[in-house]
Structure formats: C-alpha cells, structure tokens
Amino acid sequence: MLQTLTALAEPTRLRIVEVLGRGPRSVGEICDRLAIEQPQASKHLRVLRESGLVVVETRAQLRVYSLRARPLRELNAWLQRYRSIWAERLDRLDELVVDLTREKERNHGRKTRK
Amino acid sequence: MLQTLTALAEPTRLRIVEVLGRGPRSVGEICDRLAIEQPQASKHLRVLRESGLVVVETRAQLRVYSLRARPLRELNAWLQRYRSIWAERLDRLDELVVDLTREKERNHGRKTRK
DNA sequence: CCAGTACATACTCTTGCGAGTATGTACGCT
DNA sequence: AGCGTACATACTCGCAAGAGTATGTACTGG
Numbered sequence: 132m133l134q135t136l137t138a139l140a141e142p143t144r145l146r147i148v149e150v151l152g153r154g155p156r157s158v159g160e161i162c163d164r165l166a167i168e169q170p171q172a173s174k175h176l177r178v179l180r181e182s183g184l185v186v187v188e189t190r191a192q193l194r195v196y197s198l199r200a201r202p203l204r205e206l207n208a209w210l211q212r213y214r215s216i217w218a219e220r221l222d223r224l225d226e227l228v229v230d231l232t233r234e235k236e237r238n239h240g241r242k243t244r245k
Numbered sequence: 246m247l248q249t250l251t252a253l254a255e256p257t258r259l260r261i262v263e264v265l266g267r268g269p270r271s272v273g274e275i276c277d278r279l280a281i282e283q284p285q286a287s288k289h290l291r292v293l294r295e296s297g298l299v300v301v302e303t304r305a306q307l308r309v310y311s312l313r314a315r316p317l318r319e320l321n322a323w324l325q326r327y328r329s330i331w332a333e334r335l336d337r338l339d340e341l342v343v344d345l346t347r348e349k350e351r352n353h354g355r356k357t358r359k
Numbered sequence: 360c361c362a363g364t365a366c367a368t369a370c371t372c373t374t375g376c377g378a379g380t381a382t383g384t385a386c387g388c389t
Numbered sequence: 390a391g392c393g394t395a396c397a398t399a400c401t402c403g404c405a406a407g408a409g410t411a412t413g414t415a416c417t418g419g
Contacts, residue, residue: 133259140254141377145247152327158396171378173397192395194384205333207324210317213266217317255407272366284406287367306365306416 132209135202138182142177143167148198151185155197246323249316252296257281258289262312265299269311 139145143165150156150164161173176196179185184202188195251319253259257279264270264278276286290310296317302309 137256140250198330200331203327210321213317216312217314
C-alpha cells in the first residue's frame, strides 16, 4: 500500500500511469508522449515495476509496459475503508471549517520567513 | 491529486490517516498511538492539513484533527478511471501477459533522439 | 498572574531521490 | 559481421524532506 502510494506520488510517474491507462506503451512512446529523456523514463518505470504497478513485455527490441490490476485494486480496497467518511452526502461544513482555519492562521501565525 | 498522493506516501502520515480513520484525535493522542515525538506529529499534520486531507478544530488547548472528505473522494474518482483495468472479472489477466495487440509500431516515429 | 499543559515553529543535520550524462547490452537488419 | 535501434544501468550532483533538538506561544486552572 505504502509502496503503491510512494510510486504514484511523483509527477512523472503519475503521468506515466495515466498514459498507460490508455493501454500498453513502449518506452519510446512514453518518452515522446511526456517529453522526457529515456533514462528518466526507464528509471521511473523501474520504480513502478518494483512496486508492482506495471509489467514489461519484451517484444523484439521493444519493452512494452502495461498497468497491473492488483495494486490499483488494493488501493481501492484501502480507500473503501474510509468510505463512511467521504461517501457522505456533500457536506459543505468541513469545507467551511478549512476556510476559517486558513484565515485564522494568516492573522497571527506568520513571523519571519528565512 | 498529486498533492494527496504525496501526503499519503509517507509511513508516519499514512499511519496518522489510519488513526484518524477511527475518528478525530488530538495531537497528543496521535503521538501516544504511534509512539512518535510531538514535533514530528505536528509537522506531518501540517503537511496533511496543507494537502487538505485533515482539518483542525481548536478545543481549549487541544487541537483535534479529523479527516476530510474531499481528497479521499477525489482519489476515489481518479481510481475509478482505471476501473476497467482492475475491476475485470479475469483476475489472472495481467499475470499472463497477452501479446495479441500492437503490430504496427515497427519503425515509425522513433528516429534520432535530440 | 503564574505555572503548567498542549502544540506549533525554527534550526541544523543527514539521507534519499530525481535530473543529467555517459556507457553498456540485446536485438534486428542488410 | 557490422551498424543502428531501443532500452537498461552506473555515476555524479543538487536539492528537498524527514528526524532530532530547542524554543516560542496560546489557553487554563489555581
């Protein structure tokens, strides 16, 4: 779970996952699509692979990556444990609380910034 | 979305969220429950608050934190976009990598790298 | 008003992570 | 066999993030 979240909590990797959400892609296709260098793609794909989020399929010189079901399903399962919290009917109340809190902090907190 | 994932992708913060999943808790309670020092708790709670995952309620000298609905709901919404991948009936599908698609991509696009 | 509680914040230090660069390797083609 | 493609890996560097420590601040009871 933590591993899955860690893998997803990076801009480039999140974008890779979103690209792969449309279907399997080779490393080159991912590089083109995201305008990143190839080594970066490979390294991020490595992290995604080690976290179990993707799998590789070697096809000639191509390495085709695709999303795996399990981690996403587990993430969903984890999230459902909190369904009682977020699946409520749209309560504006907690949004309001946030606004009030932010405003209060603005008033007295801020001292010197480095 | 990325902010939510970043906030969750840290062991201590994930544990804090799980504690708060059982209901609102004060900072002291969180420290006791997780056996961490108070400044660490405060700092992590700050990150969680800035990411919108929690809210504070000041009660006397206590600061009671509780989970917020929206980020969790958004995470769920994001995850649902990939439901077609992980909610399939075929549980083994991603294990045995199917190689039926993609015949084209022989030689197109991929020329010289800048 | 004083002292203690309950937190937040500032600061330093260390480690990890991502970017950039260079090089290694497997495969196909002619 | 040799070359080009497609990708992985090694290495260095800079920076940001978490831990640890110390101190500041708000509220409350006596």
